[in-house]
Amino acid sequence: SLPDFPRRVAVLGATGSIGASALKVMARHPDLFRVTALAGGRNGTLLAEQCARLKPRIVGVLDEQTRRDFLARLPAGYAPEVLVGPEAFTALASLDDVDVVLSSIVGAAGFAPTLAAARAGRMICLANKESLVLGGHIIRSACHASGAVILPVDSEHNALFQGLMGHGSDDEIARLILTASGGPFRGCDASALKGVTREQALAHPNWSMGAKISIDSATLMNKGLEVIEACHLYGLPVSMVHVVVHPQSIIHSLVEYVDGSQLAHLGMPDMQVPIAHCLAFPRRIEVDVPRLDLARVGSLTFEEPDLAAFPCLRLAREAFDAGPSHPVVLNAANEVAVAAFLDGRMGFADIPATIGNALDRHQPMDVSTPEAVLGLDRAVREEIRHALWPDADSCLSLSKPR
Template identity: 50%
Template sequence: MKKFAILGSTGSIGRQALEVVEAFPDELKVVGMAGGKNRELFLKQCLSHKPMIVSLQDKEDASWLKAELLKNGLKVEVYYGTEGLIAVATCEEASTILTALSGAVGLLPTCAAIEAGKDIALANKETLVAAGEYVTLLAEKNNISLLPVDSEHSAIWQCLKGENKSSVRKLILTASGGPFRQMDRSNLEGVTPQMALKHPNWSMGAKITIDSATLMNKGLEVIEAKWLFNLDFDDIEVVIHPQSIIHSMVEYGDGSFIAHLGQPDMRIPIQYALSYPHRWFNNFPKLNLKSIMGLTFEAPDTTRFPSLALAYEAGRAGGTAPAVLNAANEIAVHTFLQGSIKFLEIPLVVQKTLDKHRVVKPSSLEEVIEVDIWARKEVTRILSNL
């Protein structure tokens, strides 16, 4: 039985990971869980899965949780805040940590887990965006595996399996194009958060759904792919594939393409990361090839959706630029979800923040965190002047 912990159990990935656990009760056991502010859902998860160590975001919620667990006869270690995330990420019983947090908040606990010798099932792409070089070197030093959970990176990981990396010509990340793929730029001015949260194919959390609508999510995935697979940005391409059936592809030097196909169901890559190197039979809905009317591809439009180009620009600049990109985007998306800025102002705010930043090569994790803090303050200042 594989024992693992989840950082972000109440989010979209975390909830689906627990569905995978429930499908394989003899193979998987959750020994640690960290949630956010949804304490009622978290309590239900704790009562169902009976982890040994848990954490919530706020102290008051953690105190409430501890009392509720005791009422139900469960004596569990209860923590809160960043300290709690790190406690769950380094719990002795877990061999693997599923990092399903949203945003740069996942950076510290992920690094702590790596230093504690835990393999990482990585669904928190911002960790590699903000500090890709540091994290990958840390993983190599501690001889741990970074197991991709994002559907695109899981697809590439599987397409590369058994192949000689020197024969790879290009990685091709597919993108659905989001809900506004065919919308004129003039109409994008009036996009509301409610409209942007209606993704055509995937069920995801709010932040990643907005990122998908702006194509920033694909830009962050490009940077993540650079560090996961150690390829140059010129060798990573994005194509729009509205059907979301091909999750990504690898083009080889001989002209061959190896593609990964499947239902747009995040439980499948989550399961593979947790079951690796094995594949387990499941009862999740399967892809019916006979029902597919066609698979289409098109180039991304970076004029209407400049976030993808911004991510490439920051990735090529390297150093602290991706951390600034990520932090500025997090704040801009949060502000848009609150209804305080327009949809098209998200990439504008990110661009302005990047323009204010002098890129340096960080010498430590602390320096990355300092830059992240600076970017959040700077983007807040920019937003106040809009």
């Protein structure tokens, strides 16, 4: 069951791209949403600005330094409770006075808080796709047990969610079709990709996003993670989830039924649209985004993804089929490789190579508990880090959240 309005909301990852868009959506509808809790990684300045406006009762940050930066910038007379460390995010995900958790941390760090929200029976607006890639089976069963509901923020999955409303039974679905923009290197062949720079890879043609997902979009790993996300959300085999490249990013995805009908979701490429759909579901609320004018867009085009130039999509599909531990390896190797690329320690083409090697070395294992998932995640990171940064002492130095 869904909570009544006004909904009391916790935003995990408030200082990120999704978090900031969600705060914009809620600011337009103060009658519908109360921000009870905000959490950000290491940007105490931005978090303090957000909190000065919204006055959440409780706040989470990743470390002591951020806590100090944050406290130093608060207006007089406002003193929220502040939790520090990774556990803060888990705690904020299961507060008694929160109805809705927006899970918008980036990366595997989103897994534990998302699971906490699932166990606590919350309405979860899920942007953090990595948590389903790591342990979709664990999160789904926690939702079943507690009555928690997941609403997909990821634009493709939100489009599918809307396209899936109102059919009879699951065997009426023929397949899901995820659209992909193709990223900044669409049309490049494998040799052209070797020399691309960090700046070129970060410049997404249609969406403005955080650094990690921007690189994932350039390698097509983002689409690979989204295929896995769709399999978990909708309980379908990977063979029923297809991908088509659609450079204009106007159609966000399609559902094909057995009668041949395909239902598409269209909209401007702005994350406020799916965020608003999730936060207010089942209501529709107004959002400050330019209207889609198809006559101005002119033409919508489609093409097959180039799996030879962008092997990450194929690696992700194979990892999901290979069993529940392979996607954990895929994700961990990808996160380390993306961090290394952003750090100038690895070329663009080394990203899929690193992930492919990690998957080749992996022996399937039991990951039915969160501890096993997180243990494998850590082991894979350590191993790859060791090869890349032989003298660094901890893989933690690799993640540099804002």
